[in-house]
Amino acid sequence: MRILALTATLLLAGCANAPAEVAKAPAPPTAPLPAPTPAEAAKPPAQLQYLYGSPEAAVAVRATNARIADYGVWRVKQRPKDSVVLAPGATMDAPAFEPCGNKPFAAVFDADETLVWNLGPMRYFAEKGTAFDVKVWDQWEKTGAGKAVAMPGSVEMVNRLRAAGITVIANTNRSAANAKSSEDTLRAAGLGEFKHGETLFLMGDDADGSSKDGRRATIAAKYCVIILGGDQLGDFSQQFNVKDLPAAQRMALATSAAATALWDKGWFLFPNPVYGPWEKLGWGDVFPSDKNWEPK
């Protein structure tokens, strides 16, 4: 699962360790993981049980979608001065935002584990005990329509936003080469119409690779973006994914006063313990040494 998760991150998250060339190149051959023991294989890994199976996660996701819709419906009653998309070069230390002018409203979402759950390949990798495989993932992008499911409350959320006059846009690191099938996947999940280049932005649309900043700027040039939604910090700004950014600094940026002013107020984060840029964290990153404890 370590290899699966880390590689999934590189592909889906556009994290610092994944330069665009790597994310787009065929995967290096990966050794299969040891076959799962019977005890392990009897049930899915804990993070999959929690996210895809538990009422606890379903409630959290549904509540996030409700907050997004409530916020959108409220927000458009005034005309915001600024988008919640950071202006080029702006940082959390000196935040500045793309101007709204009289542009129409939009809400911009990541797709994977933000609008849809990718049950097909996640089950496949876990059942086989195999590493993440970009060729399998590419097949999933091509053939997953009808098998990827809308997350709890996502259909209601996009419908409420659209009813309030807000254009719903997806900005994902799925490949531009599979644009048509990703449109099909979102439609088959009940999420409505997304059109490549208009309401669907994909990796390969520009020269920025897995960074979504350029695509966000393209969207914000045309829209007043009142909502960003995602499962990873790269769905809000690439500054969180700067190469070799130390874990403590990434944490400090994400919990800074400027970021805190945005969470739940324009920036909305979905839970995803299945894969993410946090997979590079070591024991010392996760467990501060001054909190070490052992039984006697």
Add this chain to the structure above:
Amino acid sequence: MRILALTATLLLAGCANAPAEVAKAPAPPTAPLPAPTPAEAAKPPAQLQYLYGSPEAAVAVRATNARIADYGVWRVKQRPKDSVVLAPGATMDAPAFEPCGNKPFAAVFDADETLVWNLGPMRYFAEKGTAFDVKVWDQWEKTGAGKAVAMPGSVEMVNRLRAAGITVIANTNRSAANAKSSEDTLRAAGLGEFKHGETLFLMGDDADGSSKDGRRATIAAKYCVIILGGDQLGDFSQQFNVKDLPAAQRMALATSAAATALWDKGWFLFPNPVYGPWEKLGWGDVFPSDKNWEPK
């Protein structure tokens, strides 16, 4: 990790499969898990990386705490007619609540993975590759003060509630036998004073074992409970933990109209993919068969 997590649930969550006697009895001897492979041991398990280490989880927890404090400060401006504690025998089909009368306000929280993160034993179990061990957990309850950490934003949350005149109460399945050290643990984490029998309720306080319903009723007899907070559904009502409740029914109850009216509006759920009652879910519970997919 399967054994660890499931047993932790039995102990901490009061789930349907954990009659009080089992939860309180010494643990049956458990076979050690296979030693982790080097690849596995190089980093903590994914669910621990995510919850305890990631900015993504820190942001989600901090935002939940901010919502709780905002809600509490707003809610006390009116006098609610009812607590958010279900009346005895009330179900999500026919919800009815304990009356507020002129009682003082309270907010009631689970402790573990709701107010504090239990870094000590969770690291210990994962590093050793051992199963959850109730004797180790009991030592943690006795000696964890200063090692358990307040979750992101929890200190600010309890301080804001108290400043608004709301009594902060913990209702946890830690043992009544360790009351003093759990008081110490919460104080050392910066969460202030909790006093057993007044603002700290523990397993063993009544005859209900791991069910928190009786303790909730005891609290609601004295307080107008405007907030319940927890990481598992049993922190809101034992009806979610009825023995042998099918997974689909548990999901339906948690996402029913009556429950949805409470989530984020009195009932607040924290993310916890490390342990929980969802650990009994099998492949078919987590992945609906009509969504099965394989690459060609």
